[in-house]
Amino acid sequence: MPGLEVIIATGNTPDILRRVEEGDLDAALVTLPAALGRSLSTTRITTDPLVALLPEAMVPKGHASLTAAELNRLPLILYEAGANTRTIIDAWFRRAGLVPRPIMELGSVEAIKVLVASGRGCSVLPALALGGDVAGAMMRPLRPALSRQLAVVLRNEKVVDRGLGRLLGALKAVAGGRPG
DSSP: OTTOOOOOOOOOHHHHHHHHHTTSOSOEEEEESOOOOTTEEEEEEEEEEEEEEEEGGGSOTTOSSBOHHHHHTSOBEEEOTTOHHHHHHHHHHHHTTOOOOOSEEESOHHHHHHHHHTTSOBEEEEHHHHOSOOTTEEEEEEEEEEEEEEEEEEETTOOOOHHHHHHHHHHHHHTTTSOO
């Protein structure tokens, strides 16, 4: 759409929500659960599975899926503490009676993917963020399965103009095969 400027900002859900509430951002794609202020509304758009990403050399032989105990024996590279996705991952480990002890905590999926592919450790990442194969690394489902809920957040009084409407439609289309 000519004249439409789309600026992408990344951050942890609480920070992004604050920016939407303050009017700094028109919309946000966030991981639920999220503590919404009274001025915000949310529309759930998809369920995004979380998967193990491992360097090819660290993939346990004969394992189609991986448990928290199997992953916890390997060097872990996880999202930074405080991120909603990290909270979901930590809870998955706790349900198995474990506390993950990552060798690195980062706020960038891209940096984590590079480190895993270079053989530094393994991770648990959203399937949507991987988008397919990562050279030098292999994806494996988690057992038990783990996922996160993604939603779009807007200010209640936000007028959805044509440009914002197209952006929201594109987000829903990307998530189209994954019902929320």
